[in-house]
Amino acid sequence: MANNSVLALAVYNGELYVGGTFTSAGGVSANHIAKWNGTNWSAVGSGVDETVYTLAVYNNELYAGGFFITAGGTSANRTAKWNGTNWSALGSGTSASVRALSVYNGELYAGGAFTSAGGVSANRIAKWNGTNWSAVSSGISDTVYTLAVYNGLAQEWITVFIL
Structure with a gap:
């Protein structure tokens, strides 16, 4: 098990990925993110330098959000993607x-405590189209802790929950 809190889970390429405040999983060094193949834990590259709060799969890559500044030794400023081999940043x-x-x-929606994404003013919610960040309307007035897609009877929309 992890030596500290697990805060996020996602299945990517048939393996379970976990993110959180831990630095090891199953006795294996894993900086805030690790994967389980059904038998063993392993690191996800060199991981990230701080907490991972959320994970999602988008365009066949694993995306992480959190409090980290680097991912795999590369500047990432709280968002990064893993292609199965390497980490890379989502713009700035x-x-x-x-x-x-x-x-x-x-599109990939991100919520949190931020007021800009990719240099664009985005009050606590923004979206990534695979290339660029953009604001979502005028934003939200308080920290976003969770997002969910709701498929209602007549339409589908993204719902923001502030707790």
Whole structure:
């Protein structure tokens, strides 16, 4: 098991990925993110330098959000993606922590404590289209902790929960 808290889970390429405040999983060094193949724990590259709060799969890559500044030794500013081999940044990242990720309508939505994403003013919620960040309306007035896609009777939309 992890030596500290697990805060996020996602299945990617048939393996269970976990993120959190831990630095080892199953006795294996794993900086805030690890994967389980059904038998063994292993590190995800060199991991990230701080807490992972959320994980999501988008465009066949694993995305992480949190309080970290680097992923795999590369500047990532609280958002990064893992392609199965390497970490890379999502543009210039966000100005503060990312607490939630959710895929909706072909874009990755991020919620958290930030006020900008990729240099664009985005009050605590933004979306990533695979290349660029953009704001979602005028944003949210308080930290976003979770996001969910709701498929109602007449339409589908993303719902923001502030707790």
